[in-house]
Amino acid sequence: MALSGIQIYKLLPQTNCKDCGDPTCLAFAMKLAAGKAELSQCPHVSSEAKDKLAEASAPPIRVVELGEGATAFKVGGETVKYRHEKTFVNPTGLLVFLSNATDAAKVDAELKSLNEVKFERVGYTLAANGAYLRDAKGDKDSFLALVGKVAAATQKAIIVDSASADTLKAAAAALKGRKFAVSGAGIDDLIAISKETGCTVVAKGADMNAVADMGAKLVAADVKSAIIDPSWSNLRAALTDNIAVRRAALDKKQREVGFPTIAFACGMTDDFYTEFAYANMLLAKYSGIVVVSTLDPAAILPTTVNRLNIFTDPQRPMTMDQGIYTFSNPGPDSPVIITTNFALTYFVVSAEIEASRVPTWLLIMDTEGMSVLTAWSAGKFVADAMAPFVKKSGITEKVGHKKIIIPGYVAQLSGEFQEELGEGWQVIIGTREAADLPKFLKEYKG
Numbered sequence: 401m402a403l404s405g406i407q408i409y410k411l412l413p414q415t416n417c418k419d420c421g422d423p424t425c426l427a428f429a430m431k432l433a434a435g436k437a438e439l440s441q442c443p444h445v446s447s448e449a450k451d452k453l454a455e456a457s458a459p460p461i462r463v464v465e466l467g468e469g470a471t472a473f474k475v476g477g478e479t480v481k482y483r484h485e486k487t488f489v490n491p492t493g494l495l496v497f498l499s500n501a502t503d504a505a506k507v508d509a510e511l512k513s514l515n516e517v518k519f520e521r522v523g524y525t526l527a528a529n530g531a532y533l534r535d536a537k538g539d540k541d542s543f544l545a546l547v548g549k550v551a552a553a554t555q556k557a558i559i560v561d562s563a564s565a566d567t568l569k570a571a572a573a574a575l576k577g578r579k580f581a582v583s584g585a586g587i588d589d590l591i592a593i594s595k596e597t598g599c600t601v602v603a604k605g606a607d608m609n610a611v612a613d614m615g616a617k618l619v620a621a622d623v624k625s626a627i628i629d630p631s632w633s634n635l636r637a638a639l640t641d642n643i644a645v646r647r648a649a650l651d652k653k654q655r656e657v658g659f660p661t662i663a664f665a666c667g668m669t670d671d672f673y674t675e676f677a678y679a680n681m682l683l684a685k686y687s688g689i690v691v692v693s694t695l696d697p698a699a700i701l702p703t704t705v706n707r708l709n710i711f712t713d714p715q716r717p718m719t720m721d722q723g724i725y726t727f728s729n730p731g732p733d734s735p736v737i738i739t740t741n742f743a744l745t746y747f748v749v750s751a752e753i754e755a756s757r758v759p760t761w762l763l764i765m766d767t768e769g770m771s772v773l774t775a776w777s778a779g780k781f782v783a784d785a786m787a788p789f790v791k792k793s794g795i796t797e798k799v800g801h802k803k804i805i806i807p808g809y810v811a812q813l814s815g816e817f818q819e820e821l822g823e824g825w826q827v828i829i830g831t832r833e834a835a836d837l838p839k840f841l842k843e844y845k846g
């Protein structure tokens with residue numbers, strides 16, 4: 401049973417030391433009760449109180465971790481219904497569906513894609529997270545062969561699904577030491593396997609009512625790592641239930657449904673484009689894991705970019721570190737460009753500089769992640785802030801000239817910037833659009 405803010409407050413040190421970032425222990429307790437803070441933010445809470453508060457401070461939707469090492473990922477742990485309220489924290493896992501009825505060549509191709517299909521975007525590597533393996537034939541030997549093959553091929557997440565508890569136990573033994581999940585058998589068998597191996601349980605039922613009953617059993621058995629699968633066969637049911645689950649877990653603190661969900665976009669349609677349209681809607685509306693039929697790069701790129709956008713903190717722009725960035729080994733005569741540290745600005749500008757193959761210095765100034773025009777209008781990318789940055793950046797020790805190129809959108813600050821920089825400096829107005837940079841740089845005479 402969740403504790404109220406006042407009950408939590410009574411267990412806190414009540415010193416109002418502010419180390420948690422809140423002005424009082426009461427304010428922190430209220431946030432904790434609302435699931436908007438984590439107990440670890442208070443460094444002074446006693447271990448006795450910690451135990452009592454564990455239940456209250458647990459996120460309303462449990463966190464599940466799957467996969468190994470660098471490929472490990474977490475799902476669940478969400479505390480808001482709408483992204484703009486705070487942020488969504490753990491991006492939806494994207495798994496490919498394989499079974500012991502899948503053609504061997506298709507298994508090989510998808511495993512290759514699982515390991516090799518990845519994209520770099522604004523400093524993040526975008527890729528799928530693992531494989532969902534189903535014993536579609538009810539055949540232990542061929543299923544274990546598939547599990548062994550996938551486990552040997554990838555460190556990414558594996559969920560094994562068989563109606564046979566015996567087959568699942570053997571699969572669990574084959575995956576021993578990894579963070580995997582089991583699904584398909586009766587809930588009591590799954591709980592027993594989880595207790596023995598520490599694996600995650602997927603509570604699969606015919607509908608939400610069946611799953612909620614299983615969820616209550618998981619809570620009673622103190623299984624903390626679990627996923628719920630209400631066997632959705634169409635998008636409408638999945639979206640409706642996902643929203644209901646999020647509301648029940650967050651607003652009503654119903655622990656029996658406070659788990660990440662799994663949805664099978666691949667089971668809702670046979671059409672490739674429809675499947676990925678569904679997958680994108682499912683990851684936007686609360687599915688913890690989405691299973692797809694293929695890791696075709698043409699579908700994985702837009703899907704993972706969409707996922708990145710949804711799970712990026714809307715209140716904290718993606719930023720680059722302030723400093724000097726180099727392209728094509730620039731020398732003392734190479735042009736110097738200055739822009740802001742909004743990550744998207746950096747990646748668009750840097751891609752165009754790279755494409756030009758002109759050796760170039762790029763000065764990235766900390767404008768709190770604002771783009772050029774926003775930073776200019778907020779007084780962050782203005783002459784009297786830019787000039788000191790340029791002088792302190794160390795660029796003058798790297799180049800033998802005093803010329804600097806500014807974005808065309810802030811042409812109006814060129815005169816003042818030149819004045820602030822001092823004698824000998826020349827401010828050159830660059831292009832308004834990054835796409836015009838290659839031509840500009842190739843024609844640039846310095």
Ligand code: SF4
Nearest residue numbers: 416417418420425442
């Ligand atoms: S850090 Fe702990 S003791 Fe200090 S104000 Fe926050 S809740 Fe209270």
